[in-house]
Amino acid sequence: MLAESLALTAALFVIGVIGVLIHRNAIIIFMCVELMLTAVNLTFVAFSRFYGTAGQVFVVFVMTVSAAEAAVGLAIIIAIFRHRQTIDLKDINLLKG
Amino acid sequence: MEPHYSLIYVFHFYLFGVIALASALTFVTRKSPVTAALWLVNTMFSLAALYVMLDAQFVGVMQVLVYAGAIMVVFLFVVMLLNLGHPSELADARGTGWKLAAGLIGLGLLSEIMVIARTKLPQQLIVPRDFNEQQFQKLNAVGMIAEPLFKDYLLAFELTSVLLLVAITGAVVLGRGRAAGAR
Amino acid sequence: MLLQTAVSAASQAHPLSGTIAEWVWLLPILPLAGFVINGLLSLAGAHFGPTDPTAAEHEHHSEGAADASAISHAGHGADGDDQHAVKRHRWAGVVSVVGPGVLILSFLLALGIWQAMASAQPAAPFIQRYFSWMPVGDLHIDAAFQLDQLSMLMILVITGVGALIHVFSVGYMRDDPGYPRYFSYLNLFVFFMLVLVLGANYPVLFVGWEGVGLCSYLLIGFWFNDKANADAGKKAFIVNRIGDFGLLVAMFMLFANIGVLDFIGVSAKALDLGAGSALVTTICLFMFLGCTGKSAQIPLYIWLPDAMAGPTPVSALIHAATMVTAGVYLIARSSFLFSLSPVASLTVAVVGAVTAIFAATIGLKQWDIKKVLAYSTISQLGYMFVGVGVGAYVSGMFHLVTHAFFKALLFLGSGSVIHAMHAAYHRTHSNEDAQDMRNMGGLRRYLPVTCVLMWIATLAISGIPPLSGFMSKDEILGSVFARAQGSTLASATWLGIPGSTLLYIIYAIGLAAAFLTAVYMTRMMLYTFHGPARTGTEEEEALHEAPWIMTGPLVVLGILTVFGGWLNLPEVITGIIPLGPRELLAHWLDPVVGDATTRIAAGAAQVPASTEQALIGAAVVIAVAGIVFAMTRLKPDRLPRKRDAVPEHGFEGVVAHKYYVDEGIERTIVEPTYAVSRSFLWRVIDNGLIDGFFVNGSAALARGLGWVGSRLQTGNVGIYAWVLVVGVLVMLGAFTLR
Structure with a gap:
């Protein structure tokens, strides 16, 4: 089932990328990123059948990091929203050079 | 090298795979954050099922607990906290041209990943089958x-x-x- | 000592190993130490001020004034100011000991090594490797010294004559504010000169070659506050670079074709280049281009007359006795190459002969006593090149040695004259030129020692037996004559001229140049020391003989001038008069140049003794005729002073203007260079291309890129995500296509 898993992984990952590209809502973009991370997890799990349990250990790490990322990211979104009353990316251009 | 799988196994594998894919596609096309989040939870669940089928029971459980349970709930909390989902916030996605370009980029990315995925696996690292x-x-x-x-x-x-x-x-x-x- | 432990195992078996010759490294190190000490003292004196308060004020006031006095001291016209009251440098006492001291120590060490070498009679050179200098791929160049009979001869000349000139300088430069600087340069020069002659391969030789060029530049422009002096230094430096280019190309070609650059290796593999091949001829000609630069031959001789701007002892040491003979040394050292190429050898001889006569004619009409000697030096160097060019390497080196003696004597004698003249003009605050012979005359009454010694040197250079110059010059001419029949040179053709004919022409030119030499040297002596005094009555009281520290070296050089010929008494003379053992130098140098000499002279017909005696007789007659001609034709009594002189016309005027060579170069090379530099290089290349395009253009480019970059920073995170994804796409695509 490796080939099918990898195909699914690729599809999910690309869907996540497309989501990041077409959305302007910061929260949805965030969710898309989570989808991309999950897709990668599936790769790890699929390969762990052939390469041992280390892949599953990495999934645990990825989950931890994505949890931390979600916590900080959402806190940032809240902070931005508090300042600008919006989370639309087109209105957030503090980095303008 | 792969064992022979029973038909029922294969059927369920494809079933959860299709559910995950369909949910993800629905998720990515939603404009409302709440709807999107719920569809994403659906994807996570079906992925958890796939993990279990791939002999990663612990990871499957963690997927449900951490992703579907914790992280997505935090997302929903934030959505509610910011009172999003308001009609004015629904004009979210970019225009058609952007979507088309994003689709093309996605296709390109997909084909590239597929090509790269054909790389031969390093045999010397493979553990015994059991x-x-x-x-x-x-x-x-x-x-x-x-x-x-x-x-x-x-x-x-x-x-x-x-x-x-x-x-x-x-x-x-x-x-x-x-x-x-x-x- | 560290250096000694690095002695290579290869030299262990050499008869000189274990003897005093192991200390050969100390030879150049001693002058180097002198350079360091004197240089530091020079800096110390310049910055902390001398003990004398007026001198301190003088130094701090302006260095220009200090050097102006120095210039006036050298006789560029006493300026009539009282700057000459400058006190001696505060460290002058130490410098007077260190400067000549290191040279005397070096000379004593050289004598010791010579003693060891004379008793050991080594057939192979004694090589001392100190460290690997350039190990690059196939190129292995060691910092190594080579001690053989040829370098030994040069060392003795350099340290011996050098020591004498250093001692002379103590008196001559006594009151110069740059006294320690002068000695540090002079020591440095000797260091580099010794490196030049000791180097065991071409690159080490080249280091010395460039080093002496540097010291020459520094010492020509020693009184750099006068622009003319600084320009003369620059001229010498630039003209020498042209020659150095030739030497470098020769080295490159040697490496490219036989892969080695040390003398032993090249001599072993020289035959691989092919005897008489175009390749070996090209290498030799490029090498000879280097020699024309360093040794002031046509076409690169133009710097040497101007080099007389330096202090007179410098002219004696660097521009007469040692450095300018480096080209002759190089050809003798490379005899294994030149003997393979009759064409290159003939070129050397032809250029030498033409230079000899050309410079001699110019010398006829010079009024500056040092300029006469400068052209005389060029002319005599031409003789040396004729010698080494016809494969008579021993004769060429012999003339190099004797010339070092008598020309150093002449220069130091002229220094003594200038010293006296300048002192006299300074006394009366006169602005007259202290180096112009028209202002001299009758000096024999005031400078009797100098006068006698310079007459000896004059007779020597003119070729009057049995003085040294006679022996060496006659040997060269004899060799030319002998090789005109049957040698490899005689059977070669040069630009379509048969070598035999060419050698007879060179012989004739040599005789003619000998005649002119006798004429212009006698002229110089007559105008300087004889006839009525043109200095002026007031000045006459101040004219006096130089102190013993200056006349002492003159006397020693005088003795060497008289007896230098005993180094290599020709058989034809010892056959008539048993003066002493014959051909000492030829035997001494035989291990180094013997093979090459044989290769060129092979088959040369033995000139009968009667012919040889006739040739010598002719040469002597010509020399005497020259002297007599000058004595009878020139009238020192009627010579006007410089300020009353009328310009000369016709051919004499052309000669007096040195055939307008400098003017011609000015018109054809210097001025067009300036014009191109101003109109094109400056305005178009520098202003337009470099400043406009590269400097301002790169600034504008950076500004433009910055503008574009800042436009890219929209601050919209979505755009950033797009850019990122596209980047990933491209990079993955690269992986995919691989």
């Missing part, structure tokens, strides 16, 4: 993750705990806002 089976017999579902986690990857594990600590602190500081910080 390795995971034996680990499972010996250590059970949690133990077969815990043993390498606390032995081989102990340092990484400890560093992850530091990362979580930092993330919590950061989230708290950011969440308190400027007024609170100034106090």
Whole structure:
């Protein structure tokens, strides 16, 4: 089932990328990123059948990091929203050079 | 090298795969954050099922607990906290031209990944076919993750705990806002 | 000592190993130490001020004034100011000991090594490797010294004559504010000169070659506050670079074709280049281009007359006795190459002969006493090149040695004259030129020692037996004559001229140049020391003989001038008069140049003794005729002073203007260079291309890129995500296509 898993992984990952590209809502973009991370997890799990349990250990790490990322990211979104009353990316251009 | 799978196994594998894919597609096309989040939860669940089918029972459980349970709930909390989902916020996605371009880019990316995925696997790292089976017999579902986690990857594990600590602190500081910080 | 432990095992078996010759490294190190000490003292004196308060004020006031006095001291016209009251440098006492001291020590050490070598009679050169200098791929160049009979001869000349000139300088430069600087340069020069002659391979030789060029530049422009002096230094430096280019190309070609650059290796593999091949001829001609630069031959001789701007002892040491003979040394050292190429050898001889006569004619009409000697030096160097060019390497080196003696004597004698003249003009605050012979005359009454010694040197250079110059010059001419029949040179053709004919022409030119030499040297002596005094009555009281520290070296050089010929008494003379053992130098140099000499002279017909005696007789007659001609034709009594002189016309005027060579170069090379530099290089290349395009253009480019970059920073995170994804797409695509 490796080939099918990898195909699914690729599809999910690309869907996540497309989501990041077409959305302007910061929260949805965030969710898309989570989808991309999950897709990668599936790769790890699929390969762990052939390469041992280390892949599953990495999934645990990825989950931890994505949890931390979600916590900080959402806190940032809240902070931005508090300042600008919006989370639309087109209105957030503090980095303008 | 892959074992022969029973038809019922294959059927369920494809079933959850299609559900995951369909949910993901629905998720990515939603404009409302709440709807999107619920579809994403659906994807996570079906992925959890796939993990279990791929002999990663512990990871499957964690997927449900951490992703579907914790992370997505936090997302929904934030959505509700910010009172999003308001009709004015629904004009979210970009225009058609952008969507078309994003679709093309996605197709390109997909084909590239497919090409790269055809790379031959490194044979010398492959473990014996019943390795995971034996680990499972010996250590059970949690133990077969815990043993390498606390032995081989102990340092990484400890560093992850530091990362979580930092993330919590950061989230708290950011969440308190400027007024609170100034106090 | 560290250096000694690095002695290579290869030299262990050499008869000189274990003897005093192991200390050969100390030879150049001693002058180097002198350079360091004197240089530091020079800096110390310049910055902390001398003990004398007026001198301190003088130094701090302006260095220009200090050097102006120095210039006036050298006789560029006493300026009539009282700057000459400058006190001696505060460290002058130490410098007077260190400067000549290191040279005397070096000379004593050289004598010791010579003693060891004379008793050991080594057939192979004694090589001392100190460290690997350039180990690059196939190129292995060691910092190594080579001690053989040829370098030994040069060392003795350099340290011996050098020591004498250093001692002379103590008196001559006594009151110069740059006294320690002068000695540090002079020591440095000797260091580099010794490196030049001791180097065991071409690159080490080249280091010395460039080093002496540097010291020459520094010492020509020693009184650099006068622009003319600084320009003369620059001229010498630039003209020498052209020659150095030739030497470098020769080295490159040697490495490219036989892969080695040390003398032993090249001599072993020289035959691989092919005897008489175009390749070996090209290498030799490029090498000879280097020699024309360093040794002031046509076409690169133009710097040497101007080099007389330096202090007179410098002219004696660097621009007469040692450095300018480096080209002759190089050809003798490379005899294994030149003997393979009759064409290159003939070129050397032809250029030498033409230079000899050309410079001699110019010398006829010069009024500056040092300029006469400068052209005389060029002319005599031409003789040396004729010698080494016809494969008579021993004769060429012999003339190099004797010339070092008598020309150093002449220069130091002229220094003594200038010293006296300048002192006299300074006394009366006169602005007259202290180096112009028209202002001299009758000096024999005031400078009797100098006068006698310079007459000896004059007779020597003119070729009057049995003085040294006679022996060496006659040997060269004899060799030319002998090789005109039957040698490899005689059977070669040069630009379509048969070598035999060419050698007879060179012989004739040599005789003619000998005649002219006798004429212009006698003229110089007559105008300087004889006839009525043209200095003026007031000045006459101040004219006096130089102190013993200056006349002492003159006397020693005088003795060497008289007896230098005993180094290599020709058989034809010892056959008539048993003066002493014959051909000492030829035997001495035989291990080094013997093979090459044989290769060129092979088959040369033995000139009968009667012919040889006739040739010598002719040469002597010509020399005497020259002297007599000058004595009868020139009238020192009627010579006007410089300020009353009328310009000369016709051919004499052309000669007096040195055939307008400098003017011609000015018109054809210097001025067009300036014009191109101003109109094109400056305005178009520098202003337009470099400043406009590269400097301002790169600034504008950076500004433009910055503008574009800042436009890219929209601050819209979505755009950033797009850019990122496209980047990933491209990079993955690269992986995919691989």
